[in-house]
Amino acid sequence: MTAQTDPTGKKLGMWLFLYTEIVLFGGLFVLYAVYFAGYTDDFIAGAKELDLFFGVVNTIVLLISSFCVAAGITAVQKAHNRIALAGLWGALACGAVFLVNKYIEWGHKFEHGIYPGSDRLADGPAGQNLFFGLYFVITGLHGLHIIIGMTLLAVSLVLVTRQKITAQNNAMLDNSGLYWHLVDLIWIFIFPLFYLVV
Amino acid sequence: MTSFYQTPEPAGFTGIKSWLITFDHKRIALLYLFSILFWFLLAVTLGGLIRLELMFPGKTVLSAQMYNSVFTLHGVIMIFLFIIPALPAIFGNFFLPIHIGADDVYFPRLNLLSWYLYMAGGIVAIVSLFSDGFPDTGWTFYVPFSISTHTNVSTAVFAAFILGFSSMLTGLNFITTIHKMRAKTMGWLQLPLFTWSLYATAWVQLLATPVITITLVLVVVERLFNVGLFDPARGGDPILYQHLFWIYSHPAVYIMILPGMGVISEIIPVSARKSIFGYKAIVASSLAIAIAGSLVWAHHMYTSGMSDTAVFVFSLLTFVVAIPSAIKVFSWVATLYKGAIEMTPPLLFSLCFIYLFSVGGLTGLVLGAAGANIHVHDTHFVVAHFHFTMFGGTGFAFFAALHYWWPKMFGKMYDFKKAYIAAILVTAGFMLHYVPMFVLGLQGMPRRYYDYLPQYAAGNFFAGFGALCMIAGIGLMVVNLLASLARERTAAADDPWGGVTLEWTIPSPPPLHNFDKDPEVMDYPYDFTKVTAVGSGAGTIKPETGK
Numbered sequence: 001m002t003a004q005t006d007p008t009g010k011k012l013g014m015w016l017f018l019y020t021e022i023v024l025f026g027g028l029f030v031l032y033a034v035y036f037a038g039y040t041d042d043f044i045a046g047a048k049e050l051d052l053f054f055g056v057v058n059t060i061v062l063l064i065s066s067f068c069v070a071a072g073i074t075a076v077q078k079a080h081n082r083i084a085l086a087g088l089w090g091a092l093a094c095g096a097v098f099l100v101n102k103y104i105e106w107g108h109k110f111e112h113g114i115y116p117g118s119d120r121l122a123d124g125p126a127g128q129n130l131f132f133g134l135y136f137v138i139t140g141l142h143g144l145h146i147i148i149g150m151t152l153l154a155v156s157l158v159l160v161t162r163q164k165i166t167a168q169n170n171a172m173l174d175n176s177g178l179y180w181h182l183v184d185l186i187w188i189f190i191f192p193l194f195y196l197v198v
Numbered sequence: 199m200t201s202f203y204q205t206p207e208p209a210g211f212t213g214i215k216s217w218l219i220t221f222d223h224k225r226i227a228l229l230y231l232f233s234i235l236f237w238f239l240l241a242v243t244l245g246g247l248i249r250l251e252l253m254f255p256g257k258t259v260l261s262a263q264m265y266n267s268v269f270t271l272h273g274v275i276m277i278f279l280f281i282i283p284a285l286p287a288i289f290g291n292f293f294l295p296i297h298i299g300a301d302d303v304y305f306p307r308l309n310l311l312s313w314y315l316y317m318a319g320g321i322v323a324i325v326s327l328f329s330d331g332f333p334d335t336g337w338t339f340y341v342p343f344s345i346s347t348h349t350n351v352s353t354a355v356f357a358a359f360i361l362g363f364s365s366m367l368t369g370l371n372f373i374t375t376i377h378k379m380r381a382k383t384m385g386w387l388q389l390p391l392f393t394w395s396l397y398a399t400a401w402v403q404l405l406a407t408p409v410i411t412i413t414l415v416l417v418v419v420e421r422l423f424n425v426g427l428f429d430p431a432r433g434g435d436p437i438l439y440q441h442l443f444w445i446y447s448h449p450a451v452y453i454m455i456l457p458g459m460g461v462i463s464e465i466i467p468v469s470a471r472k473s474i475f476g477y478k479a480i481v482a483s484s485l486a487i488a489i490a491g492s493l494v495w496a497h498h499m500y501t502s503g504m505s506d507t508a509v510f511v512f513s514l515l516t517f518v519v520a521i522p523s524a525i526k527v528f529s530w531v532a533t534l535y536k537g538a539i540e541m542t543p544p545l546l547f548s549l550c551f552i553y554l555f556s557v558g559g560l561t562g563l564v565l566g567a568a569g570a571n572i573h574v575h576d577t578h579f580v581v582a583h584f585h586f587t588m589f590g591g592t593g594f595a596f597f598a599a600l601h602y603w604w605p606k607m608f609g610k611m612y613d614f615k616k617a618y619i620a621a622i623l624v625t626a627g628f629m630l631h632y633v634p635m636f637v638l639g640l641q642g643m644p645r646r647y648y649d650y651l652p653q654y655a656a657g658n659f660f661a662g663f664g665a666l667c668m669i670a671g672i673g674l675m676v677v678n679l680l681a682s683l684a685r686e687r688t689a690a691a692d693d694p695w696g697g698v699t700l701e702w703t704i705p706s707p708p709p710l711h712n713f714d715k716d717p718e719v720m721d722y723p724y725d726f727t728k729v730t731a732v733g734s735g736a737g738t739i740k741p742e743t744g745k
Binding site for chain 2: 008009012013016017019020021023024025026027028030031034035038039116117121122125126127129130133134136137141
């Protein structure tokens, strides 16, 4: 006869889920580690071809978005719904900027004949093929997570507007925020691995 | 008293529809039961086809290409659609909340979603059958073949991906439930051992499954975009695929066996009317298996090409896993010692489990030893070994659980005599089926081959004959269980076995909210003093029909 009364369980469940996300990317980082050890010079050469400007901008954009989400959650807890909505809109905007940047960045690479299975990569050094292979797979999967995170934030935003997420009942927003922070955190690891290993 | 079968139905959702939108963990468990039984029987049939093909040299019933697809399909269904979900999703869902005195799992909606994901995975697997033909890679999807074969690997891999999610979410749900939903008075060391084993399992599901997810994603990515991450011609390393694959898939065998061990730990003390020997040791060994079992994956790869140091370390760790497994076996046997043993169908299956699992475990050490492994690697010896653990272990635990909890789940008792005959048929068929494979493997017959040299003919004939016995036994068992549902006169008692965990304190089948009054949690979950004091002993267990 014990109905579900302990709201902390929702957060526990989310943390467990976040753990699985870390392991998901962990598998790719293992590949990165092994191939980096084998082809260090090629990886460094590959990193030089990436545009550091886009990487830095995207890092800053994501950090700002995380701040917006955190501010939004605090605002909801204090029942300041307008600030909360502003925070969530800000985060969504940052996510959009990130994706647009990614689109431009990938577009440049495609123009230069660098894409999975391209002739240039196939004929070039093996290590560079692996570097860009991992680059596209990891940033692609991360981009997918950005889209999922934005969807969660957008749903939370609608729920805040409709007063379904309130100071007392905000587990959905809290968990979406946690997810967003994780996506941000993973980028913090991706950024140096691809842009800074020069 | 109304049971959960008579739940009020929302308008527009009557009959089967009301089941499809249910959040009740008991109903979801039954949804799992029947869908899993379907897949199990299908995969048994496929396995039977393989054995029939191999019963005589040369082509008999299947073409070579068909044979490759059939053994892949048999493996994929048995692993992803039967053994991994069977015990947690059916009996875990049904009894975990009741064991801890709760009225449901913590995330009931997620629970239903897991079932839908499970069904979606199954349907996608079937779709891949009818598009470009089912993969002929074996269930391991090893590169480079899985990337170059023209069969429909992508769809099958995607099915496994969805099923992985289902399994992971179930694990997440169970961990949260055990942490947050226990009855107020129930401490960790008052949990029944089945629940403890589910807890250990859930952690492995959560820790390991994402690795297979990303591995399978990479197979699809390679097939679609041709990145070359595992292609040696372009710098990749195919061995890395095997590492990633087994980092999940070896812990996965503990996802399969741990709940089975939990089931046996429930049945043995109840049948012996005696407190379980070494409760804490069994709990600790479950956790030890979960941890050590996650560190042994590369023992599948001794012949793939690894440094001698790696082979040595993984061989050593493999031997370490044998210790907690042996602790459990000895604890069960010690529980039976001087107990007031009452033979029942679930106990007979459990005893068969202990024997078969021990053989499976010990032959695992033959394979884990780096030297011996080279001789028997990828032979029928391996096939026999993992069927002894997975089928003789988890499969028999599944049968035992079916017979143990059937009366509680349906409120109906089955016929004991037919159950005994079925158990004996399955076990005898099992021995006749798999023991020849040990011999064939030692003599050098490789696994997965379509045909064989004349000297292997006798062994393969016996194995095929055993398969027929086994299938007959399984058929009889399923028919006997289902027949009990049709017969009105065999209503089961609330506590037909004299069990003392919480599920036996409530009616059979349980009411909608499990407990109509607050459950009384015992200080120790295997205290049989009250049961033996009543002098129930012999006689009470017989089904109410019988003599």
